[in-house]
Amino acid sequence: MAERAESLADLVSDFHRKAREGRRSIVPGRIFDSTGQALGGLRRQETDDQRRPYSGCAAEAERTEPPMHDVANPPSLDDLGETLGHLPADRSAETISDNLALISSISQPNRVLNLLDRILGDEVVLGLIASRSYHHVNHFDKIVLIDSDSPAGYRLTLHLWRPPYTADELDDEIIHSHRFSFWSAILAGELQSENFQAGEDGTIFRRYSYVPEKRTKVNFYEFRGEARLRRIDVSVQAAGTSYYLPYEQIHRVLLPHRTMTCTLVLRGPRARNHSDVYNTSYPETDTQSANRTFSRDELAEKLRALKQMVAVRLSSSTALGA
Ligand SMILES: [Fe+2]
Numbered sequence: 001m002a003e004r005a006e007s008l009a010d011l012v013s014d015f016h017r018k019a020r021e022g023r024r025s026i027v028p029g030r031i032f033d034s035t036g037q038a039l040g041g042l043r044r045q046e047t048d049d050q051r052r053p054y055s056g057c058a059a060e061a062e063r064t065e066p067p068m069h070d071v072a073n074p075p076s077l078d079d080l081g082e083t084l085g086h087l088p089a090d091r092s093a094e095t096i097s098d099n100l101a102l103i104s105s106i107s108q109p110n111r112v113l114n115l116l117d118r119i120l121g122d123e124v125v126l127g128l129i130a131s132r133s134y135h136h137v138n139h140f141d142k143i144v145l146i147d148s149d150s151p152a153g154y155r156l157t158l159h160l161w162r163p164p165y166t167a168d169e170l171d172d173e174i175i176h177s178h179r180f181s182f183w184s185a186i187l188a189g190e191l192q193s194e195n196f197q198a199g200e201d202g203t204i205f206r207r208y209s210y211v212p213e214k215r216t217k218v219n220f221y222e223f224r225g226e227a228r229l230r231r232i233d234v235s236v237q238a239a240g241t242s243y244y245l246p247y248e249q250i251h252r253v254l255l256p257h258r259t260m261t262c263t264l265v266l267r268g269p270r271a272r273n274h275s276d277v278y279n280t281s282y283p284e285t286d287t288q289s290a291n292r293t294f295s296r297d298e299l300a301e302k303l304r305a306l307k308q309m310v311a312v313r314l315s316s317s318t319a320l321g322a
Helices: 002-021 068-072 077-084 093-106 109-120 123-130 167-171 296-321
Strands: 141-146 155-161 180-188 190-199 203-213 218-238 242-245 250-254 261-270 275-279 287-290
Touching: 077 109, 077 141, 077 155, 093 109, 093 180, 093 242, 093 261, 109 123, 109 296, 123 141, 123 296, 141 296, 155 180, 155 296, 180 190, 180 296, 190 261, 218 275
Parallel strands: none
Antiparallel strands: 141 155, 155 261, 180 242, 180 261, 190 218, 190 250, 203 218, 203 275, 218 287
């Protein structure tokens, strides 16, 4: 265990050092602070021609396929928990960039496959993760791999969108901001999302203050009046890319129609007690909903489905590199 932790520490420190020296293939892209101003001090390595259409408020990492020698020492869940426990709590440009490098590293297909195998092979760990994982009201499975007792701590989760969706689900607006900033890597499928800005013009929505209650697993929505939102951009991100999203950014994920989408999310320290939810369908009163956690078998089935998708991705990238 001590040996594995040491190896992971080396790995993380190596990624951070390379990111700082500009030798890691990180493309920070545009990172915005809470006022919408771009943060300075970050290197931009791609040319205009290489830039993808995406123009959101996220930092983006280049597609990085794993070198095979990384298979030798993949981190366990305990190793990752230890690493998360030492991450800085600030939102400096350096922390944002370093955490992006970290999630890009953890999300390499061979590491994900190894991690999924370890979880599936341990009934106790499987049960523990199932007991804190549930189908989110925004129509994805939230699988909490590593939790923190402290709101100041980091958390590692899988978010799994699995079509088909009903017409009602596809009609849901599910526009929201967050209580936490986060770093996310697309493990499978494609993540399509839209970013919004609140202001004087745009479509009128009902705004709710959303507070999930961890202990009772009940979500409370407090009606806060109407708000106008304007869509500012649409992004499409492929498996193998990573991005950063600050908690204040209002967005929604567009539900996939055909193929599963899965992201690995490094959630930062809690920045505020509530997030905002915008829609036209909830009543103009306070409301609430409850989460049901998964059984061990339900979770195992989801992890196996994910494993299959990631394995296909790994074999196709290996074939391309051969
Ligand atoms: Fe979100």
